[in-house]
Amino acid sequence: MSxxxxxxGLGRRLPWLVLAGLVIGxxxxxxxxxxxxxxxxxxxxxxxxFNLVLxxxxxxxxxxxxxxxxWQTQVFTLVGLAASAYLVLLxxxxxxxxxxxxxxxLILGGALGNVIDRLxxxxxxxxxxxxxxxxEALFPGGHFxxxxxxxxxxxxxxxxxxxxxxxxQRRRAPA
Numbered sequence: 001m002s003x004x005x006x007x008x009g010l011g012r013r014l015p016w017l018v019l020a021g022l023v024i025g026x027x028x029x030x031x032x033x034x035x036x037x038x039x040x041x042x043x044x045x046x047x048x049x050f051n052l053v054l055x056x057x058x059x060x061x062x063x064x065x066x067x068x069x070x071w072q073t074q075v076f077t078l079v080g081l082a083a084s085a086y087l088v089l090l091x092x093x094x095x096x097x098x099x100x101x102x103x104x105x106l107i108l109g110g111a112l113g114n115v116i117d118r119l120x121x122x123x124x125x126x127x128x129x130x131x132x133x134x135x136e137a138l139f140p141g142g143h144f145x146x147x148x149x150x151x152x153x154x155x156x157x158x159x160x161x162x163x164x165x166x167x168x169q170r171r172r173a174p175a
Contacts, residue, residue, distance in 0.1 A: 012091070012094075016105040017088075019105040020105045023109025023150070024112050026149050028116060030127070030148070031117065031148060037052075040055070041054065042054055043129065051129040051131070052127055053128075055146040056121070056124070056126070057123055058123045073118050087104050087107060087108040087111070099163070102157075103157040103158070103164060105157070107158065107161075109150070110149075110154035112150075113148070126145075126146035127146060128152075129143055
């Protein structure tokens with residue numbers, strides 16, 4: 001089965017690749033708007049619990065390895081590309097049902113959105129800043145680490161994968 005084989009390749013993958021493309025587009029457009037509007041480190045309050053900020057992350061989720069000296073950018077770019085290739089393969093499998101395919105497409109779009117940033121800028125652009133008092137025990141000032149549309153898509157896709165597996169296990173369980 002090749003990528004261009006309509007029975008299992010591009011034909012089966014196309015709706016999910018379009019969804020991944022929409023995630024990439026929304027991610028890159030939102031980042032371009034923030035880059036054009038805010039200076040690095042600036043904060044624009046939107047509500048009492050949400051700000052727009054401009055932050056650069058060379059690391060992974062929650063700024064893991066952000067200050068590791070630069071090698072992490074190449075590693076996370078390669079990991080993102082490898083994971084994306086694997087997700088595209090999974091999207092072509094006949095056993096991939098719509099809920100799982102939606103989850104994989106969200107993760108694929110998010111991963112590639114952040115890979116694009118790493119290739120263009122050498123870091124990921126983050127700008128969504130949520131802060132609440134009860135987070136103060138975990139994060140300075142109660143600010144959850146800044147994130148972006150790509151990160152949100154990855155998180156939603158991961159949650160959908162978990163839900164898909166839970167529902168699948170529930171169907172398999174004896175009555």
